[in-house]
Amino acid sequence: MALAIEAEGIFKTFRSGWWKKREKEALKGVDLRIEEREIFGILGPNGAGKTTLLSILCTLLLPDRGKVQILGMDGLHDEHEIRKRVNIVSGNANFLWSLTVKENLHYYGMLYGLTGRERETKVDTLINLFNLREYQNIPFDELSTGIKQRLSLAKSLINDPEVLFLDEPTVGLDPDVSIRIREEILSIHRQKGITILLTTHNMKEAENLCGRIAFLKEGRIVTIGTSEALKRMVRIGDRLKVEFKGRIQEDELLRADGVINFTISNSLCEIVVDDGERRMGSLIALLSQSGVEIKKVTLGQTDLEDVFIEFAKGEENPDPDRR
């Protein structure tokens, strides 16, 4: 499949201060390849460089070094052509305060050169798509945060973009509103098949929406993969808690397929396995065969949050041998 976004060796340092110059290295050599129609997530803690990277890719910011290709065009020189085919959604949506929902959509439609009739049709379609009809004549500054964000999503589709950049689209929203916004993002992707690049520090969001995820930390991409692959990569594994009676053969347990580690204290054995659901049956059988009486088994599965914590701790270069 063709690449929608390609970045190679992106460096960016911000300089501030008039008298005493301060420097902050935001990106330190980022490489990224995102296929068409993919939902790709950039996950990382605050200050990791997520927004800087997204801003470079959507042509709002120039890197100090590196190459950017968006839809086959040079991201550093063909910005005018690229802007016709991309759009952006930010968390904490901000638009012209006294323009109504409908006027804001018309204004941005005009910025993309939509003629009268096509603009009317487009604005009407977007108002319906995002259930904004009852708010269409309300000025932006009187809208709730959730409705503002829906307007932001609607605005982002005004030019039928082929690539959509979402910068923390659910930040600051109530959980129920966040869920709805995520559903709308998935729905946009299903219906339009556009490429979506999403930055977030919300693990659930990345896990629910993204096909692949890149972990960005201190300006570097630590790793890229599907959420499942990332969980396997850090090998923090799933936790199988077994309450038992009897004596466990420790060397036998350590040799069992999929077992990463285990601890035993009194009548509780906590086994870390690569895939809890897959290994649970065989491990219970193994323990039972060795004469252990099993009282209770619980499975705690790894989620992306565990992976995030692991990488944020300093897993800069995951050891390939551990994969």
Place this chain on the structure above:
Amino acid sequence: MSSLTLHRRLIQIWAFVFKNWIIAKRNVFTIFEILFWPVVGFFSVGLLTSFLELDPNKTGFILVGVISMSVIQVCQIDVAYVLLYDLWSKSLKHTFIAPVQSFQLILGSWLIGVIRSFFVFLLLSIFSSLAFGFDLLRPGIGPLILFLLGLFLTAASVGMSVCILVLLFGYMADVAAWSFSGLISLICGIYYPVFILPFPFPQIAQAIPLTYFLAYFRSFYGFNEGFKNVLAWGFGLAGLYVVAEAILFKAVLHRARKTGVLIKLSE
């Protein structure tokens, strides 16, 4: 360029007219901008000329200055507003991620500025005729159009300077939207001939197009400030500044993409 492409480009220009118009019509301060302050300024100076019992030509000299200042102030603020509205609403990045050219942004906002300031001009012309018996049409329609065009171009240049400062200094620069035109009017002699200014201000005044446009229009009321080829100098300088600022605006926008100002001002 196909007719559809041209149509789309004109719509992009119209977007800025639409934005400034909608915001202005919902903003009570707009009424002050185009009615209250120009009218108050006009009458306070006009009544002063009555009190001082100035002859009609001197009264005309001063009223031309007052009206010019109001026209420039109202027109330039619309050009400045095109970025200031985005700055205040923190939506700057949404404007710049759209495929608009900087000249479309300036041209659209200038158009609405011309419309609003022409309204101010009409209003003050009527008042000057009714209250002080001053006839702004005495020079004729042609010179009046040239004079207004000069004022509008000067306003475009002042407004563009504010936009450039906004992209350079962000929120710190919005004060320039109200102070620049006042400063220029002071140097260009709205109430007096520039030669009475102390050194080096008469020399600085000669680098500002408004000086020549005022001299041109006042010449029809019997004042000669000693400038030659005033229209050529006025339009030459105004054109030069508009072109230079358009180039500078593009350069500053490029710098804003490098420094991250567009992102910072949208947060």
